Amino acid sequence: QKEVEQNSGPLSVPEGAIASLNCTYSDRVSQSFFWYRQYSGKSPELIMSIYSNGDKEDGRFTAQLNKASQYVSLLIRDSQPSDSATYLCAVNMRQAGTALIFGKGTTLSVSS
């Protein structure tokens, strides 16, 4: 069964705090992992990709991957109100054939 699980939230953090978003996936042999941000009424926008175990940093964003635990996370440092959106975890699952499988998304609200 091909599944990507996320806590739907909402996750509420104050401005300047660290927001931590989590995702688990079912396909042990998955190789590619992505985080998308989707503002209300807009299409998903790619913000991070990660392919190997460990951390990958890009500005205020850090993606963390643990393939043994089938777990990927996204940390947002110094959260801003403009970060308020739904964050979608996507996994390229071999079980799914060729395309990305998405979680339901976690809604993040950053209060000023």
Add this chain to the structure above:
Amino acid sequence: ETGVTQTPRHLVMGMTNKKSLKCEQHLGHNAMYWYKQSAKKPLELMFVYNFKEQTENNSVPSRFSPECPNSSHLFLHLHTLQPEDSALYLCASSQEVLQAEAFFGQGTRLTVV
């Protein structure tokens, strides 16, 4: 020109109508996708095209008919839809079908009345 362009942005159609959604990508990608996004549900993969050839049909009802005349264009033909088909339909493209980031168009908001 933006990377992935979808038209129309909004569409209202009756259950007996026939309409088509259009997607065009200017990124030189080889793979294109249709996704459906309904409220409170994850993005659902509908179709995958790789080098114009359909490689995946994710058990989509036949009232949805895709067409990919070339690697840059993708259509979704709609006929005799149901109200539960109302959703945001998103087109995406990627360089290849495996281990590649997908880039999305702005979507078509479809309402079936």
